[in-house]
Amino acid sequence: MAQAREQDLRPWYLLSPALAAIALLVVVPMSFILVYSFYENIDLGLDRPAFQFGNWHELLTDSYYHVAIWKTLRLSVIVTVLAALMGYVPAYFIAFTRFHHKWLLLLLLIIPFWISFIIRTLSWIHIMGNEGVINALLLWLGVIDQPLHMMYNEFAVVVGFIHVFLPYMILNVYVSLEGIDRNLEPAARTLGCTPWQAFLEVTLPLSLPGLAAGCLLVFVLTAGSYVTPLILGGPDDFLFGNLIYDAVMSELNWPMGATLSFTLLVLLGLVVVVYSRFMRLNQLTKAFG
């Protein structure tokens, strides 16, 4: 009896360092942020401890914030769907290739992480800008006589996001595909499936946990960003994170910044909860083998 109880508690003993770290580094700071959201900003950079709901009232009643939430969700969905479509093919290729040095392909996926995120984002100015590689080539070939406007719009922001987050999607899908029994597809073929049917009926469903994990990761990372639209976007391209940046760095209004930060946390937490309800979050662990 005592031994069984001891065994019941063992996972908690093992988890305790991680739980302590999460409590100290996530729960406590977020609690401070929640408390700060009730403070009152009386002048630039000057706050008064208080318990009032002015910031929350503003957030709930002002359409300025609602538009930003809508824009954030919309753009995050666009980036996630495109990353899923674009990421599945290379992941499939890496998982099923007969190339002996598969590690080399995986290394190619990881190499971009060696370069700063900011530099990778800035590089698009040199690729899609007026004097960038694409315009220079098209002008040289005589295809166009004026540079194409590819920068400082939503297209550039989406490209920037996909460039940065695509490896997360590919790696998740790859791990999932790598864990599928290689005999299943041939077995489906022997039972009369075409290659396409075997993929649709066998491989794709079995790789869904990885795809789901990749989608969740890309969605959350996109929704929490603010630098990419700042560098690659125009005046209309901003996310909820940019409002937090404005509140804290420009208006020096920390209580409002805290309110917005906590809201973003709750919104993304809700997405994870809803996602886990429909996609069965426990399935995600399969993506990691």
Next chain:
Amino acid sequence: MKMDSTRRYEVLRERVGNGNVDRRSFMRLLGFAGLAAGVSGGVMTGLSRRALAGGTEIYFEGWGGVVSEALRKYAFDPYEKKTGNTVVDSTFGGEAEVLTKVRAAGSAKGHNVLHSSGVDWYKRWVDAGYGTKLNEANIPNLANVMAAIIKPFHAITPGYLSAVPYDYGTTGIAYNTEHVSKEKAEKLGANLLLDKSLKGKIGGWGGDWANRAWYGALQSGQDPNNITDWDAVWAKVREHRALVLKYWSSGAELMDLLAKGEIWVTEAWSGRVAALQAQGHPIGYFDPKNGLAWMESMFVLKGSPMAEAEELLNFMLAPETAIAVAEGQKYPSSLDPEKVKMTKIIEGLPAYDPTGKLAGLVFRDPSKWNPVEKKERKMWDRIKKGA
């Protein structure tokens, strides 16, 4: 030269942004930097070297790009050589960023001297309790600084200074001379930024609400230092926004957008335009009537090593240093041309005032602008996003 790897990387990136380094050289230098970091032991070696260095460390924060390069080359390096002290310089995105960091940390530790912009920020730092009382006896070169540029600072802190005025400039209008004629630019004045035929080729500074409002006031026919109709100001700002391709957020980004022809017209900092012109780019510049002028100071934050900071300020105000920095950063020095002979290069800089009285320049009146800042800054952040 004392420069850590991050700073070296920032400088390199700035230079690429400014068009001073081609992409191939940039990648080569980045590769070499990585190699050097690997061979030399990177961060740990840097830390041990710092621990071994003698003298006092003074932390300086400034605007980056050509401005930081000039300060490093003509002021900080010779100062370090002369005194054995070290100036650890870095770039900020604006003083609000520094104030946020200082508040978050609960102290100004690691922040000593700021390249502070405008009298309004001088007032904010002092009001927030971060001001110091400089011992002017330790800064004899202050005697060469224009009385007209010191006066507004003394008005805020009567009898003492927390900063020394160092340079001044204007935020006028830059235009690409291959697409916009000088005649058209000067005829339209501030309304050049509202020219519908240039839609998608217009830029604007996104970082400062007051700059945007100043131009909104000019475009709505008001005195920027006595705005009576804020709705009219913001209506003009909205009109401008509809034509804007990009709100730039740093001097390097401004130069990059103009140099690459992404934008043809924008308000711009006089020194940055002078730097572009010196590089041979077809960029014209003019100050519209009642255009915005500003003065920058070297602000010493509370808790700094005062004697060393004053020694640094005095060194920076020495005529040979101040003139070399002014030529490098392309902003006129705060030294009085009646007392110190300026070079031909400085006399040719935009906004340069040979009289030393600054009577022809219009500065922001902090007594008018600071009281409305909380409300109007928020308004600008919203309008910038289309609200």
